[in-house]
Amino acid sequence: MKLYFCGGASEVGASCYLVNIDGKNILLDCGIRMSSSKDNLPDFQLIQENGGVDVIVISHAHMDHIGALPIISRIYPDAKIYMTHAAKDLTRVLLYDSLKIMEKEAEIPVYAEIHVREMLNRIICYTPGHTFAPFMGTDLKVTLYSAGHIAGAASIYIVGNEGSIFYSGDFSRFRQNTIEGASIPKLRPDVAFFESTYGDKLHANRELEESRLVEKINAVLKNGGKVLIPAFALGRAQEIILILKKAINKGMINSKVYVDGMVKDICRIYKLNPNYLRQNLAKKIFKGGEIFFDDNVVPVDRPEMREDIIKEPCVIVSSSGMLTGGPSQWYAEKLADDEKNLIAITGYQDEESPGRKLLELTDEKSEDKKLKLGDKEIPVKCAVDKFGLSAHADMSEILSLVNNLHPKKVFLVHGDPDTINFLGKEIQKDIKSDVYVPLNGDAYDIDIDNPRKQLVRKPYPSMNMGEVLNEGNIEKLWRFVLDRIGADAAMSLEDLAQIWGTVKDTDALKDLLNNSVYFQPDKRRMFLYHAVLEEELKKEKDEGPMEVNQMLSLVDEYFSRESGLYKKGARFDEKIALLYFDFPDVAKDRYSHLFKEFEERTGWKVEINENVNTSVINDVIYKLLPDVAINKVSYRGADKLVSVKIDGEIENIQEVKDKFYNETGLKLSINGKDESVDTIRVVDTGADKLEQNEALMLIDEAFKDLPHKPYKKSIKTSNGIKYIELSFISKVVGERYKEKIDELIKRTGWTIVVGSGCNQIEVINIAKRIFGEMGVKLKKNPSVYLDDMTVGVSIDGDADDEIIKKIDDTLYDMTGLRLR
Structure with missing residues (x-):
């Protein structure tokens, strides 16, 4: 066999290894370098000069492993691409995001959208643990094994007549908050590639590092500061969100957590792939639950939210993890100049990244610390700390896997040169294998005289059914598996499809199994399934949900x-x-x-139910103010604010507000104090106001051809000054026309504000119409939740995620409200 190192040798980035075995060229990963000062692509010439690519196998969806896929796939369109189901979904998100970045930075793109689309169509997905044959008429077999690290990550095992090869990819053997650790059996490889990212280090205790992060955040928040956690959108951010959610639920952090950047899209993909997550998360998703976002963990849906977010103490989790771009760079620029704030680094930092430079500043004694972010140089006065939350194996984990597999020849990749050299010496202390430290561009001709014998699993028996597998006949499959194979066998989707005999759509099979009482996912490998024991099935049927x-x-x-x-x-x-x-x-x-x-x-x-019972607000007010003359009580659901007008003043106003908040969860404003104003801004034009009706006609004319029009225009008075209030379908929609309203203020001489109300009836009608036009049937009328400006619906049957997203975007465009 021949091995060619096209990238990712003695470096972290552009992982790309060409393996020639049994006369076939198999490419393992095809990533990019994240450094802007280096050629970011692998050595494609080395691939071309040595026969091109017959098949591509991907370990996981980080950009340093998939970033160049559209290019190589365009050059070799007949090469099928193999990866796990979760890896494909994540690859789609990351590569489309890279297109946006190239367009935004006005770069000459290295590939176009059509190349991404065509590449995605060449992907074939397999479940970890399932062995497949990428070539007809050969003995070559490939198996993916769960590698930990991130959702859908896999180690790759290739077996042929010339020998066997193991490629670890990025792996981690410990259980994270989102996913289980690597599950790699005692294989018998002749040749093995191991990642070496942290090959010279031992990680700190994970639980202690998580506790240290939470304690540091809590201290910063109590001091009135803000915390920025720049995080890799894929993997690290999801871990951090769950760490913070746990801390909030335990009362260890009392703050909102805002999630920004591509992190939101990755969270959505994680939810779509519950079988690649830990059991507790998967079960919650199966029941329709939300695993990342809630009242305390909030996605940043609009860029204009950012300025408001940083006004109060809070925690921000945002990509990119190295501060090389994305919203995290904007937040860092805004927060770094305040010594009360904290920037918490939680992952690997490339030597040229702003994140690495920021960490290096902590060692400087100079008070005039500066950090270059993009084209700007910003002062750094905030605290900076690093927390060990790595998703890569450390030295002990790598050595453990090397000892377990005991390959004849070891190649160390994906690491800095010094780290790799150190690790290589440690491996040689443990096993008598040849250890290689390749450089990019190196080629090795490996002759395995006596390939190691492989364990061969006996194929499962087949039912050879001619009918489609569904809810009505899955009991037949269960009975066959239980009688002929047994409940201990952990089977992949592909195994069960082959047993049945006629299943082509494994996605549909996955949904069928996840909702079936006859099969249950393996506790630690949720992508594999066991037949449920008969006595357990009977017990579950007998118990079931309460009447x-x-x-x-x-x-x-x-x-x-x-x-x-x-x-x-x-x-x-x-x-x-x-x-x-x-x-x-x-x-x-x-x-x-x-x-x-x-x-x-x-x-x-x-x-x-999210709506406040407004009928009892007055009872609480009168209880807290028993001796005060109350003139008016009003409630603004969108702001979670109760306004009270009273005669005179009260001495203990803050105590009353605190008691009111503890009892209701709502803010209290008395006689307008501390109450936010809806005015966009007042412009003194120095000219007389237009006559009232003339001003209203001018407003009508200005909005005549715009998508949204105020459905009501009111003349109101505040502190003796008349002003015009425009009521749109929602305040969110009205604020989109800030520039138009500013122009009208100048032209009319009137103060013009956007009303805070919401036309709930119209929102419901629009929501019903959109769902109807998209062919999605509702069980009942939608509900409007003013507390968080969302629309709740109950769908009759199932609906495609893409259609729901389209409905959500259309609803937001028309009403300013999102689906709940």
């Missing part, structure tokens, strides 16, 4: 009227218990442990 009336009676035992519960209900088909509390935010915080216990006891999922 609906019994469940509703139990609600009263858990939550009395004093708890704030004023209404209850159920969505029977979905097994959802609907609970209506006077103040839902308080209830969610106060009774979270009871909700969990109730769900476990009944088998029903708890859903809290």
Whole structure:
């Protein structure tokens, strides 16, 4: 066999290795270098000069392993590309994002959208653990094994007549918050490539590092500071979000966490691939739950949100992880100049990246520290700290895997030269194998005199069924597997498809298995399935979810009227218990442990109605202000604010506000103090105001041909000054026309503001129309939630994620509200 190192040798970046075995050229990964000062592509000439590419196998979806895929796939369009299902979904997101970056930076793109699209069409997905033959008429076999690191990452094992090759890819053997550690059996490779990123280091205890991060964040927040965590969008960011969610739930952090950049898209892909996540997350997704975002962890949906975010103490998780671009660079520029703030580095930093330069500044004694971000040089006064949350194997993990596989020849890649040399010496202390430290451009001709014998698994028996596998006949498959193979066997989608005999769509099979009582995912390898034992199946069928009336009676035992519960209900088909509390935010915080216990006891999922019971707000106000003359109480749901007008003043106003917030979860404004103003801005033109009706006509004319028009124009008075309030379908929509309204202020001489109200009836009508036009049927009318400006819907049946996203985007464009 022959080995060619086209990139990723004695460096971290542009991983690309060409293997010639049994007369076939197999390319392992095809990434780019993230450094702007180097040629970012692998050595494609080395590939061309040595016969090109017959097949490509990808370890995982980080850009240093997939970034050049569209180029090589365009040159060799007949080469099929193999990877896991999650890796394909992630590859799609990252490569389309790279197109946006190239366009934004006005670069001459190294590939176009059509190249990405065509490359994606050449991908074939396989489950880790399933052995496949990439070539007809040969003995070459390839198996992917779960590598930890990120969702969908795999080590690659190739077996042929000339020998066997193992490629670790990036791997990690410890369990992370999002995914399990690597699951690699005792293989028998003749040749092995091992990543060496941290081959000279031992990682700190993961739990201690997570605790240290949380403690540092808490200290910064208590001091009124803000925390920026630049994080790799894929993998690291999801880990950090779950660490912070856990800390918030335990009361260790009291702050909002904002998630920005491509991180949001990657979170969505993780949710679409529950079988590649840890069991607790997968089960939550199977039940329709959200694993990343909630009231405390908020996605940044619009760039204009950023200025408001950094006004208050908070935590920001944003890509890019090395501060080379993305929103993290903007946040760093805004936060670095304040000594109360913290920038927390949690991952690998390339030697030329701003993140590495920032860490190096911590060693400088100079008070005048500067960091170059893009074209700007910014002062650095904030705290900077590094936390060991790496998703790469350390020296002990690498040595453990090397010893377990004991290959005849070891090639160390994906690491700095000094690190690789150190690791190579350590390996030679443990095993008597040839250790190689290749450089980019090197070629090796390896002759394996006596290839190691491989363990061959006996093929599973087949049912050879001619009918389509579905809910109606999956019991037949279960019975066959249980009787002929056994419940201990962990089988891939492809294994079960071959056993049945006629399954072509493995995605549909995955959904069928995930929702079936007859099969259950393996606890540590959720992408593999076991047949459920007969006695367990009978027990589950006997128990099942609690009967609906019994469940509703139990609600009263858990939550009395004093708890704030004023209404209850159920969505029977979905097994959802609907609970209506006077103040839902308080209830969610106060009774979270009871909700969990109730769900476990009944088998029903708890859903809290998000709307405040406005009828009881007055009761709380009068209780807190028993001796005060109250003139008016009003509630602004979008701002979670209650405004009260009273006669005179009260001395203990802050104490009243605090008590009100603790009881309701709402802010309180008394006589307009601390209340936000909706005015866009007042412009003194120095000219007389237009006559009232003339000004209103001018407004009508200005909005005549625009997509959104104010449905109501009101003349109002504040502090003796008249102004015009424009009511749009929502405040969000109105604020899109800030420039137009500024122009009208100048032309009319009037102060013009956007009203904070929302035309709920029109929003509901528009939502119904959009769903109808997209062919998605609703079980009932949509609900508008003013607390977070979202629309809740209950869909009759299933709907494609792309269609739902399109509906969401259309709804937001027309109304300013998002789907819940």
